[in-house]
Amino acid sequence: MSNKYRKMSCEEFQAQLAEMIGSGENVSENEHIRSCELCRALLADLQTIADAARDLFPVEEPPEKLWEKIETAIKSESTNGTKGSSQHAPHPPKVNL
Amino acid sequence: MPESPVPTQLKSQESNNTRDGASASPSRGKAHAPFTSAATPDPSDAMVLARAQAGDHHAFAILYSLHKRRIYSLCLRMVGNIAEAEDLTQEAFLQLHRKIGTFRGDSAFSTWLHRLAINVVLMQLRKKGLSLISLDEAMEPAPEEGPGRSFGAPDLTLAGAIDRLALERAVADLPAGYRLIFILHDVEGFEHNEIAAMLDCSIGNSKSQLHKARLKLREALRSNAQQEARS
Numbered sequence: 001m002s003n004k005y006r007k008m009s010c011e012e013f014q015a016q017l018a019e020m021i022g023s024g025e026n027v028s029e030n031e032h033i034r035s036c037e038l039c040r041a042l043l044a045d046l047q048t049i050a051d052a053a054r055d056l057f058p059v060e061e062p063p064e065k066l067w068e069k070i071e072t073a074i075k076s077e078s079t080n081g082t083k084g085s086s087q088h089a090p091h092p093p094k095v096n097l
Numbered sequence: 098m099p100e101s102p103v104p105t106q107l108k109s110q111e112s113n114n115t116r117d118g119a120s121a122s123p124s125r126g127k128a129h130a131p132f133t134s135a136a137t138p139d140p141s142d143a144m145v146l147a148r149a150q151a152g153d154h155h156a157f158a159i160l161y162s163l164h165k166r167r168i169y170s171l172c173l174r175m176v177g178n179i180a181e182a183e184d185l186t187q188e189a190f191l192q193l194h195r196k197i198g199t200f201r202g203d204s205a206f207s208t209w210l211h212r213l214a215i216n217v218v219l220m221q222l223r224k225k226g227l228s229l230i231s232l233d234e235a236m237e238p239a240p241e242e243g244p245g246r247s248f249g250a251p252d253l254t255l256a257g258a259i260d261r262l263a264l265e266r267a268v269a270d271l272p273a274g275y276r277l278i279f280i281l282h283d284v285e286g287f288e289h290n291e292i293a294a295m296l297d298c299s300i301g302n303s304k305s306q307l308h309k310a311r312l313k314l315r316e317a318l319r320s321n322a323q324q325e326a327r328s
C-alpha cells in the first residue's frame with residue numbers, strides 16, 4: 001500500500017519529522033508540508049530556533065588562573081599518586097632480591 | 098505553488114562549527130570556517146597529542162590552551178554558573194591528564210575530550226540532583242510527548258523572531274539531557290553521529306531527542322509570548 005494514494009495526516013507527518021530533519025531531507029518539499037499550514041508553521045518555528053541557537057551563549061574564555069589551579073592539582077596528584085586513580089605507582093616498586 | 102518556502106537547513110550546520118576547536122577564534126568559537134573533518138586532524142595537533150600522551154607537561158599545556166574555550170563554554174552552558182563551570186573544567190582536564198594515555202585515536206580527540214567533559218558535567222548534575230532528569234531518562238522516549246502536542250494555531254508562531262535572552266532562559270530550563278543535545282548540536286554544531294558517540298546513544302536517538310528539545314523550546318517560547326500578550 002503506497003502512501004501516494006492517501007494524504008498523510010499531521011500526526012503521521014510529525015511523527016516522521018525528527019528523522020526527516022535529522023537526516024537532512026528537504027522537508028519543505030514534502031507533500032504534506034506544502035499543503036498544511038500548521039505543519040509549515042511548526043517547521044518554520046523549529047528552523048527559527050535552530051538558527052537562533054548559533055548566537056546563544058557565546059564562547060567564553062576561562063580565567064587565566066584556572067590553568068595554574070589545574071597545574072597545581074596535577075602536580076599534587078603526581079606526587080601523592082593515588083587520588084582516585086588506579087595507576088598510583090609512577091615508579092615500579094623495588095624488588096629486593 | 099510554493100509561495101512561502103520554508104527554509105530547511107535544520108539539520109547539520111556544517112559550516113557552523115569549530116570542531117577542530119584548536120583554531121577557534123578567540124572571541125567566538127563559531128568561526129564560520131570551512132568544515133574541518135574530525136577525521137583529518139592537523140598533523141601538528143597530532144604531534145602535540147602524542148607528546149602529551151607520553152607525559153610531556155608542556156604539550157599538555159598546549160592541549161589545554163587549544164581546548165579550554167570549548168570545554169569551559171560547554172560547562173558554562175550546562176551549569177550556567179561561572180564558579181561551577183571553572184571547577185568542572187578543572188576536573189575535566191584533570192581527568193584528561195589521568196586518562197590521556199588511554200586515548201586510542203578511534204575518534205577525534207576533541208570528541209573524546211568532549212565525552213569526558215560531558216561525563217564530568219553529568220556527574221555533577223546528578224550530585225546536585227535538582228529537578229534535572231538524567232541523560233538516561235532523557236534518552237527514554239517520554240510517553241506524554243505525542244506528535245500531536247506540537248499543534249497550535251498558526252497565529253501563535255514565533256514568526257521568525259526570537260528574543261535571544263528568552264531562548265537562553267528556555268534552554269536553561271530544559272531537562273539536562275535535552276539541554277545537552279541541543280547545546281551540542283544547535284549551539285556547538287556537532288553532528289548526530291558525533292553526539293551519538295559522545296553520549297553512547299544511537300544516531301536515531303540523538304535526532305529524536307534534539308527534535309524534542311526544539312519542540313520543548315518552542316512550547317516555552319510560545320507560552321512566553323502568550324503571557325506577554327496578555328499582560
Ligand SMILES: [Zn+2]
Pocket residue numbers: 009010011013032036037038039040
Ligand atoms: Zn500538517
